[in-house]
Amino acid sequence: MNLSYRIYYIFLRNLYSYKRFVVPTFLVSLVEPLFYLVTFGIGMGAYIGYFGGKPYLYFLVPGVLVSSVMMTSSFECLYGTFVKMIHEKLYDSLIATPVSAEDAVAGDIAWGAFRGLISGTLMMTVAMVMGVLPASVLSAALLLALMVLVGVMFASLAMIVTSFSPSFDFFNYYTELIITPMLFFSGVFFPLDKFPPWMKTLSEFMPLTHAVKISRAVYSGTLSSGLIWSLLVIVVLEAIAFTIGLKSMKRRLIK
Amino acid sequence: MTKTLVSAKDLRKNYGSLIAVDGISFEIQEGECFGFLGPNGAGKTTTVKMIHCVSPVTSGTLIVNGLPAHINNRALKKMTGIIPQEITLDVDLTVYENLIIFAKFFDIPKREAKKRIAELLHFVELEAKRNSKISELSTGMKRRLLVARALLNHPKLIVADEPTTGLDPQARHLIWQRLRQLKSEGVTLILTTQYMEEAQQLCDRIVVMHQGKILKEGVPSKLVAEQIGREVVEVRVPKEEDERIVGQLTEFSCGHERVGDTLYFYCRDGQGLMKKLVELDLHNYLTRPATLEDVFLKLTGRSLIE
Incomplete structure (x- = not known):
């Protein structure tokens, strides 16, 4: 690899x-989290009530945070x-x-990762304005680092898809069959413990599941040794996706 | 004493099973303008892409400025300026931003870059468009901006791949003037073109390529004299008359060729031939000086190449 x-x-x-696009993209990045937080957090949260001793929003925010990074980095x-x-x-x-x-x-x-970081940061700011605060300043700093890590991973995965995509339409397969399902199988909106075993296993193979686990633990300041495994999954997948992404794009660019 | 800047030996390029460049050899001297002529798909663009290190060589050797051409050869890319066939300007940026960002790619310090950009915008007469969007420029302006962009790094070698495609005569002549000016400053120029006039205007030496091979190499005027002669006489007569007419004109020792509705004579004594044609009561003829276009068509065939 010829990097410099x-x-x-x-x-x-x-x-x-x-x-030239900064105003519209900031608006989109602000409105999208508001939709999630207001509709799910307040609307559904009212039915769910408390979740592990805290309002539902505390459960929802860390998950939506990393999924917004995933979406933005992937699309970019x-x-x-x-x-x-x-x-x-x-x-x-x-x-x-x-x-x-x-x-x-x-x-x-x-x-792509930077765009993801902007989205995630805006989302976190909105959450904080709504009173959902990370456990400490350190937690907030770690969340930013996590967003970069997650952003590079999904940007690299998207790059692999772009490297062999014949047209725009092809991206639908990736977004509809891989990205969107991840939103629902990765414990963003509800805990996974009621899933049957095969679905639990399936969700373990989804990188977003691990990102959500870490995000939630960091947000609430309840770190545990089990997270090392999730971190390892992300770092390894990221390294592999980055390498393959660069190589396959190079094959497409240089003929 | 001239120095060889580019030297290719048995250069080949395959795309899968397609042979784009089929074992060609040539040398380009420092300071000259060297032209690659050929119809579509002849392998001109592929050849120059290998020279400026964006396409890997399949086999053979290709040395540029003493270094092997290779896609990872940043030193060669640093000394080369590219005027691409397609308009590859950055449409998200303004004219000025296009140039300042490109200067960055070459590690040109900002102060120097600003000075250089001012000079170049003057050189290509685009000062008034400094802050325009790319979409606001005409095709001619876009091509001129591509010329300016190619010169940011003070290149020792400029590769111009069909630089005047789609331009009106004014814009074309401006680009030709600028390229000649660069040549007079000692820059080596590699040009690919389908326009014979362009090759005659700019090139010291040319090669005619066809189906990945070099058919002929030489100085444009000499190639015309050798291959065609001085003049071309075109006679529009039905094909059935060919034998009779050619039989009557043996004294002129002309080459002749039938294409479609026209019988072409390539000869030194066009005047004499014309008189004879009048005597033969053939009035539907045209005489003109032989050009590179005749060489080109003779070598690559007059039928359509898809």
């Missing part, structure tokens, strides 16, 4: 272009990268400069 500090230049290029490296690669032919001019194909792809993954 030039990853930053691609990130910078995306930041330049983002200036699916649609965003595809447009830059196929429609705008941006990668063609990038790889003719000292920026390598790997630099360019890694720069886009970093950008």
Whole structure:
């Protein structure tokens, strides 16, 4: 792999272009969490009442936080990268400069993760305004680090899909068959303990499940040694997805 | 004493089972303008892509500025400027932002980049469009911006892949002037084109490519003289008349060729031939100087290439 500090230049290029979209994307990133938190948190929370001694919102927020990172990072490296690669032919001019194909792809993954971080941070801010606070300042800092980790993972996974996608429509398979089911099988909205064993096993294979576990524990400040396994799953999957994503995109970009 | 900047030996490129470049050899000297001519799919673009290190070589050797061309060769990419065939400007950014970001890719410090951008916008006459969006530019302006972008890093070698496709005559002449100016400053220029006039205007030497192979190499004017002669006489007569007419014109020792509704004569004494045609009562003819286009068509065939 031919990576260099030039990853930053691609990130910078995306930041330049983002200036023009910053208001609409901030609005979307704010409105989306409000929908979740208001409808599920307040509407459904009223029926559910207390959940492990705390209002339902305390259960919901950490889950919705990482799923919003997942959504934003994934979409950026699916649609965003595809447009830059196929429609705008941006990668063609990038790889003719000292920026390598790997630099360019890694720069886009970093950008996808950054967009995820913005979404997650906005979501956390809304939650905090609603009175749902992380256990400590350290918890909040750890949550930010978790968002970056989760963002890079889902950006890299999306990059693999983009690398062999023939058209926009193909992304529907990934978003509808993989991303959306994860929202419901990963314990974002309700605990998984009432699932039959096979569904529990299935959910263990979903990276979001592990992200939600860690997020929830960090948010409430109740860390346990069992989380090391979840962290390991995320880190290993992330490393694999990043490597495959770079290699398969390079194969598509360099002919 | 001229120095060789690019040297290719038995260069090949396959895309799967398709042979795009089929064992070609050539040398490009420092400071010259070298043209690759050929119809669509001849392998011109593939060849220059290998030279500027964005496409891997299948086999053979390709040395640029003393280094093997390779997709990971950042040193070569740093000294090369590319004017691409397709308009690959960053549509999310303004004219100025396009250039400042591209300067970053080459590690050009910001102050130097700003100065260079001002010079280049002047050079391609786009100062007034500094803060415009790309979508607000005409095709000619976009192509000029591509020229400016290719020059940010003070390239030693410029690769221009069909740089004037789709331009009106004014815009085309402006680009030609700029390319000639760069050449006079000592930059080496590699050009691919389908426009014979462009090759004649700019190139010191050309190769004619067809189906991945080099058919002929040489100085444009000499190639015309060798391959065609001085003049071309076109006679529009039915095919059945060919034998009779050619029989009457043996004294002129012309080459001749029948394509569609036209009989072509390639000769040195066009005037004499014309007089004879009038004597033969053939008035539907046209005489003109031989051009590179005749060489091109003779070598690659006059029928359509898909």
